[in-house]
Amino acid sequence: MDEFALIKRILAEFRDPSGDGHPAWLGLGPGDDAAVTTPPPGHELASSIDSFLADVHFPGQAAPELIGYRCMMASLSDLAAMAATPAWALAALCLPEGREEWAVRLSRGMAEAARAARVQLVGGNLAAGPVALTLSVHGWAPSGSLLARKGARLGDAICVSGPLGGAARALKSLDLANSIPGQLSDLERCYWRPQPPFELSAELRRHANAGIDVSDGLLQDLNHLCMASGVGAQLHGGAIPLAPGANLEDALSGSDDYALAFTTGKGALRRRGVVIGEIVAGKGLQLDGKPIDPEGFQHF
């Protein structure tokens, strides 16, 4: 298949029937040497890159629409963790010859997620090789308001944005390669339809002190936050919200949830998440008063 014909089909999937295809900040979309954008004045840009490989980051035999949706949302989760408003993405796709239909269906899933998060695909790259998708995602927020991992303060409540462990439970107990788009069970949705809480961003910017997305497991990610902030964490096992079917171990060490963990001193924001513990002096994590070794998914 002709490279340029495939690019045209992929871009067609990203067309937005609602007509919001060319926001004012978009100077030049796909098709030139580079995309041209202008962040709103007085804003700063949050930018992240993630790669997704077949049978490492997703079941390679699964429906490509599901894969595309999940990869896009998983990438955008990094922006939600910074309390940035998602805006645009660049996509680099490697695929072997003969996988053109697969690529179009993958793009359909990516585009669905992009529309849901109001994200524009502004450019990309196609290369021949083993299946891999790399997404570079970008969003913005008023200058000085973005949330980082550092910043947690002694006495802060530790909150999570929603139930944990569902994606890990789905990975352990289901054959996700057989999931059927449009007919997902609740547990399948935990894995395939991550929903980073973009709607919390405005409040997080005002009231949260630190944040991280829970993608490698609550303990591991929370430990990153604590190390960056120079503090420790006391967790209450009974308070950790479990996805239906998930157990505490799934929630503590399971990966792929893409919920947010954040710390806050403010009562208002506590009510927007589930309080699972508090920031304490020292270092390391404790669960119900006992030290616990942060464990989670390591790529090597």
Added chain:
Amino acid sequence: MDEFALIKRILAEFRDPSGDGHPAWLGLGPGDDAAVTTPPPGHELASSIDSFLADVHFPGQAAPELIGYRCMMASLSDLAAMAATPAWALAALCLPEGREEWAVRLSRGMAEAARAARVQLVGGNLAAGPVALTLSVHGWAPSGSLLARKGARLGDAICVSGPLGGAARALKSLDLANSIPGQLSDLERCYWRPQPPFELSAELRRHANAGIDVSDGLLQDLNHLCMASGVGAQLHGGAIPLAPGANLEDALSGSDDYALAFTTGKGALRRRGVVIGEIVAGKGLQLDGKPIDPEGFQHF
């Protein structure tokens, strides 16, 4: 090897001994969920993504320092083509277990190119998989001044920024897997040390009407520029500057040069490049008065 230990070693390669490691526009570099940057007020952002795969885009057995340098410069070439000032990059690296030393040497080469182009690595991603590097590169320019493929006008001179065909000749006649860093011949340098003409950007913004980087071969890339601008091109074979050892076919259809082609009506800018033809009415390319089929490297 521990993922986080490898990331630390990679980032150490990017440290800039000149001390320019934290420019005012950089809010937050590697190590959080996303990088934070602020383009200068009144500027727009140019952004591009490219993937590089072993034995597709570079000889997999070559010295990783050379590979890294070349991949970074090839990516930044898209910014030079838009006349943007390079500023920052995100890097996503896939590599199999056991290639940690290779990854550090690759990073050394990338960092050398980044320093030469005054580019900061602000974030990245590591994944376990077949060797692949994806770079998302970003630069800026005063709003409204970036160069696109469209914009070429009838009567414009077509210029290239330097000799062509050297990289293609090197690919055809040398075993580039055996190139030794620090001991490159002139022809090897054509392939391994692409030098996008960043120094032309300020003048291109003022005086050029359209631009593209010559990465897939002069004819194919110039044809993209002509199609985007709705014009044709008349080329003078004898005027096309050849790299030492390259012939006209290398220059017309050979890939990987990363020179710029641009069109301009202005005498001053013509002297900064080599005039190889002019923009004419109609469509398609002509070489010395005869139609010529644009040919070049297609990835599929």
